[in-house]
Amino acid sequence: MDTQVADTLLGSLVDGRYRIRARVARGGMATVYTATDERLERTVAVKIIHPSQAPDVRARVGNFLGRFTEEAKTIARLTHPNVVAVYDQGTHDGLPYLVMEYVRGRTLREVLTERGRLNPDEALAITEQMLAAIAAAHRAGLVHRDVKPENVLVAEAPTGGMTNLVDSVVKVADFGLAQAVEASAEADEGNQLLATVAYVAPELVTDGHADPRTDVYSSGIVLFEMLVGRVPYDGDRPIDVAWQHVDHDVPVPSTLVPGLPAALDELVARATRRDPGGRPTDAGALLAEVQVVREDLGNTSASSTTLLPKVTAPVAEPTMVVAAVRPAERPAWARLPEQKDRTQPRRRRAPEQPGFGARLAELRTRLLSDRRGRNAVAAAVVVLGLLVAVGGWWFGMGRYTVAPELVSLTKAQAEAQAAKAGLTLVYADPQYDEKAAKDTVLRQDPKSTARIVKGGTITLTLSLGPEVIAVPDVLGQTFELAEAALLDAKLVVAKGTARYDDNLPAGTVLDVQPKVGTEVKAGSKVTVILSRGRAPITVPNLVGKNINEARAALQKLGLVAVETYQDSDKPKDQVLGQSPAVGSGAVKGTEVKLEISKGPPAVVVPRVVDLPCQQAKQQLEGLGFPVNVQLNPGATVRFQNPGENSSVPPGTQVTITCF
Structure with a gap:
């Protein structure tokens, strides 16, 4: 029977900012969640080191966190459209986490699971974007070390849909995370972290060495898997798979999928050579080779329109056509700075032409030689004058309108006004404001009455409303720590009158006003009440004592008795309960509340006069009265004391007299 354990992170607030919403993926090293950044109101991805690694991470926390933080800073500096952006980092319950851009799409692993394998043009398009991201990291001095389909995200194409992956946007994640964990492990335990064994480079298996060529090898294996539908090696144990990379050359894809172009075989072979010296030097060099192969195959496919054959296999086989791609059509990030357009034809030198002045003189002579030519010139001059006048008016005034007044409007009202004026709105980061309600326009650029091009854009800054802060929980902390936490929360700290407390030592926070969790504005005053420790007088045990004895004991200690009486089966004037409890601390003048017995409730004595003496005795004893018989026990009762109905x-x- 399977046992499912609830994920305790779901719904929690990390670092007071990121509300965990759902789990996206779970790997051997970390778990990825979607979360809401409650400060900027956007969806992000939070990758947190897996709790199963917690003992190792915490054991070497100093070394690990230092390296993890440095790696996070390096990754955050990678500004590239194919790199998953890193926004923040920190620790939660002692476990490091990264806050990253949330990419709406699927991992390449999920795509391959669904599709089996990809068309060559799709595989090359994905490889280009993947290598562009890794090349940016290599230029920054960073090695990924764990290139695999799980770390390649395929987002929906700008045109919508994912039926054709050529137009999809590819982003690479997890730069540096493997390196941070490996470096920490090597420093503390002498172990080495291997990338996923299906994609691991031979040098990482044999001596643990990694450089940009290690990522080149792993990228070649990913390309192999996209073309073939599986990785080159398999085995019963991970170590067996890892050593196959050391002992064998990666098979060429066409041996497994007949009909694949030879250029693809050569590309995979170049990237996956066992000797690092035989591979391209880094991802940028491999990217250049991939682009050349894609251009050559694309031109061949476009000219011949020949389709590569389909092959029967366990997975669905797509038609393998490589689309023609021209370098000029690639986005800027996909072209290396030194790359030149190989498809641009050389221009032949044009024959010598007459000079501009000579051509102008010839045209003037031809036009002015007859009346029709002169009329045509006059009409052209008039039309040209009109065009200049209209153009001057258009560029000087006609194409402009006046920006409407949007400040102080709600977001919905501003959008309605902008739509009415035919203008587009964009939004800057919102800001807190003490006076403006949430989603009210604080500023606009350009300002109202300023000129703006018709159909232009106005940038609005919206209000987040007054900044509201929950009073942090500082109970039980020293005043110094509590003060620092409150000041950090933008609150003003004041000391209240200290009080004695039996549980908290002197100098620790006993209470705060307003109470913990109360929402207040930034700059509000919070009064901190400290404990004076246990009070000097110990409250004695008074339960079971007579009230007079209890009064005397309290008076001797300087405490004040406050008495309340109640019915009880205990003897009259006996102490039944007390508050404060026995052993509590108190000061002189402290009131001690005592609960006092009023004694058992009264009972009524029945009439037994004129009854036989023995019968009367049995009746009274049955009601709980002791009986004293006088004179003749065998006679009749003539008197009783107490009397009847007493x-x-x-x-x-009860005394009965019988005669």
């Missing part, structure tokens, strides 16, 4: 305490003796 109310007396339980257990009161």
Whole structure:
């Protein structure tokens, strides 16, 4: 029977900012969640080191966190459209985490699971974007070390849909995370972290060495898997798979999928050579080779329109066509700075032409030689004058309108006004404001009455409303720590009158006003009440004592008795309970509340006069009265004391006189 354990992170707030919403993926090293950044109101991805690694991470926390932080800073500096952006980092419950851009799409692993394998043009398009991201990292001095389909995200194409992956946007994640963990492990335990064994480079298996060519090898294996539908090696144990990379050359894809172009075989072979010296030097060099192959195959496919054959296999086989791609059509990030357009034809030198002045003189002579030519010139001059006048008016005034007044409007009202004026709105980061309600326009650029091009854009800054802060929980902390936490929360700290407390030592926070969790504005005053420790007088045990004895004991200690009486089966004036409890601390003048017995409730004595003496005795004893018989026990009762219908305490003796 399977046992599912609830994920305790779901719904939690990390670092007071990121609300965990759902788990996206779970790997051997970390778990990825979607979260809401409650400060900027956007969806992000939070990758947190897996709790199963917690003992190792915490054991070497100093070394690990230092390296992890440095790697996070390096990754955050990688500004590239194919790199998953890193926004923040920190620790939660002692476990490091990264806050990253949330990419709406699927991993390449999920795509391959669904599709089996990809068309060559799709595989090359994905490889280009993947290598562009890794090349940016290599230029920054960073090695990924764990290139695999799980770390390649395929987002939906700008045109919508994912039926054709050529137009999809590819982003690479997890730069540096493997390196941070490996470096920490090597420093503390002498172990080495291997990338996923299906994609691991031979040098990483044999001596643990990694450089940009290590990523080149792993990228070649990913390309192999996209073309073939599986990785080159398999085995019962991970170590067996890892050593196959050391002992064998990666098979060429066409041996497994007949009909694949030879250029693809050569490309995979170049990237996956066992000797690092035989591979391209880094991802940028491999990217250049991939682009050349894609251009050559694309031109061949476009000219011949020949389709590569389909092959029967366990997975669905797509038609393998390589689309023609021209370098000029690539986005800027996909072209290396030194790359030149190989498809641009050389221009032949044009024959010598007459000079501009000579051509102009010839045209003037031809036009002015007859009346029609002169009229045509006059009409052209008039039309040209009109065009200049209209153009001057358009560029000087006609194409402009006046920006409407949007400040102080709500977001919905501003959008309605902008739509009415035919203008587009964009939004800057919102800001807190003490006076403006949430989603009210604080500023606009350009300002109202300023000129703006018709159909232009106005940038609005919206209000987040007054900044509201929950009073942090500082109970039980020293005043110094509590003060620092409150000041950090933008609150003003004041000291209240200290009080004695039996549980908290002197100098620790006993209470705060307003209470913990109360939402207040930034700059509000919070009064901190400290404990004076245990009070000097110990409250004695008074339960069971007579009230007079209890009064005397309290008076001797300087405490004040406050008495309340209640019915009880205990003897009259006996102490039934007390508050504060026995052993509590108190100061002189402290009131001690005592609960006092009023004694058992009174009972009524029945009439037994004129009854036989023995019968009367049995009746009274049955009601709990002790009986004293006088004179003749065998005679009739003539007198009783107490008399009939008297109310007396339980257990009161009744005397009967018989004769």
